[in-house]
Amino acid sequence: MAPIRGASKPTGGSNSKSTIKKPYARKKPSTAAEPAPKQKRKFVPKTHTKAGVAVGNNKIKKKDPKKRRLADLAKLEKELPKLNMITPAGVVQPKGRKKGKVFVEDKERMMTILSRVNDSKDGQIQSKLERSRQLEVIRDARRKEEDARYEQRKSKMETAKDAVRNKRKRKNDDKGDGEERETPSKFIKKLTSKKKVSFA
Amino acid sequence: MRPLTDVETERLFEKLANYIGRNITHLIDRPDDPHCFRIQRDRVYYVRESIAKLATSVARDSLLSLGTCLGKFTKTGKFKLHVTALDHVAQHAKYKVWVKPNGEMPFLYGNNVVKAHVGRISEDTPEHQGVVVYSMNDTPLVSFAIVGVYAIMEC
Numbered sequence: 026m027a028p029i030r031g032a033s034k035p036t037g038g039s040n041s042k043s044t045i046k047k048p049y050a051r052k053k054p055s056t057a058a059e060p061a062p063k064q065k066r067k068f069v070p071k072t073h074t075k076a077g078v079a080v081g082n083n084k085i086k087k088k089d090p091k092k093r094r095l096a097d098l099a100k101l102e103k104e105l106p107k108l109n110m111i112t113p114a115g116v117v118q119p120k121g122r123k124k125g126k127v128f129v130e131d132k133e134r135m136m137t138i139l140s141r142v143n144d145s146k147d148g149q150i151q152s153k154l155e156r157s158r159q160l161e162v163i164r165d166a167r168r169k170e171e172d173a174r175y176e177q178r179k180s181k182m183e184t185a186k187d188a189v190r191n192k193r194k195r196k197n198d199d200k201g202d203g204e205e206r207e208t209p210s211k212f213i214k215k216l217t218s219k220k221k222v223s224f225a
Numbered sequence: 226m227r228p229l230t231d232v233e234t235e236r237l238f239e240k241l242a243n244y245i246g247r248n249i250t251h252l253i254d255r256p257d258d259p260h261c262f263r264i265q266r267d268r269v270y271y272v273r274e275s276i277a278k279l280a281t282s283v284a285r286d287s288l289l290s291l292g293t294c295l296g297k298f299t300k301t302g303k304f305k306l307h308v309t310a311l312d313h314v315a316q317h318a319k320y321k322v323w324v325k326p327n328g329e330m331p332f333l334y335g336n337n338v339v340k341a342h343v344g345r346i347s348e349d350t351p352e353h354q355g356v357v358v359y360s361m362n363d364t365p366l367v368s369f370a371i372v373g374v375y376a377i378m379e380c
């Protein structure tokens with residue numbers, strides 16, 4: 026058989042393999058032509074490792090770390106006992122209310138405050154007036170009582186005076202029956218005149 | 226400068242009610258010339274609303290006063306009436322005492338009003354009641370006073 030023309034003989038050496046062109050080998054496309062788009066292989070998840078161990082489901086969606094954290098916290102909160110919480114009374118503020126000072130700007134609120142204040146003040150004034158009226162009544166009663174007592178004492182005195190006068194009158198009347206009646210001037214003279222003693 | 230809070234308003238009204246009673250409504254409700262109460266630092270002012278609105282453009286630190294000063298809040302939260310409030314209080318005073326001319330000066334020098342110096346007094350004035358003291362020609366004197374027991378009893 027005649028050797029095929031153009032076919033180079035293997036020269037031998039280490040790189041002889043690379044130079045051998047096999048007739049059935051595919052021809053490489055020319056460098057000038059664009060490389061044909063590679064056909065994408067369909068991704069088939071591995072069910073087993075090379076060692077033959079079954080692989081678990083790796084297709085778990087990774088959550089957003091924030092959400093994950095929140096979920097973890099919520100889970101923790103559920104697990105914690107309720108009694109373990111500390112809520113100081115001064116700190117907790119009801120939601121939906123204004124923070125800080127609440128001003129009185131509308132007239133109605135001012136009026137309600139005013140009416141409340143007025144009621145309390147009126148009550149105080151009324152009680153004061155009532156008390157003063159009661160004291161006045163008591164004072165009047167005491168004054169009347171004192172007056173009555175004074176009158177009574179006065180009348181008693183008058184009766185006593187009258188009795189003394191009548192007594193004296195009666196005495197005088199008794200004496201005047203037998204003797205000559207003494208005139209008041211004579212009586213006074215008699216009282217004022219001193220007894221005189223004369224030596225002979 | 227800011228409006229008063231609930232508690233502050235109550236304290237202010239309690240004090241004013243000692244002298245003008247229910248007449249506080251005449252201070253609040255003035256449709257012809259609306260006024261309001263404003264607090265700047267610790268002082269309470271009775272201000273015309275238009276002036277109060279203008280005063281919002283002045284910084285708190287630079288605003289010294291506005292309107293009529295009624296009094297001040299102490300650090301313990303009590304309200305003290307100032308003599309500048311006399312104009313408004315004297316107009317609506319509930320209980321009044323008129324002092325004879327010979328008693329004016331002793332009173333203004335800080336002495337009590339003695340019975341001999343009392344010219345007139347409002348009827349049904351209860352004891353220990355806040356009153357406004359006037360001279361006999363209806364000029365409010367520069368002070369508020371508390372009527373003592375004896376003044377009420379003897380007059």
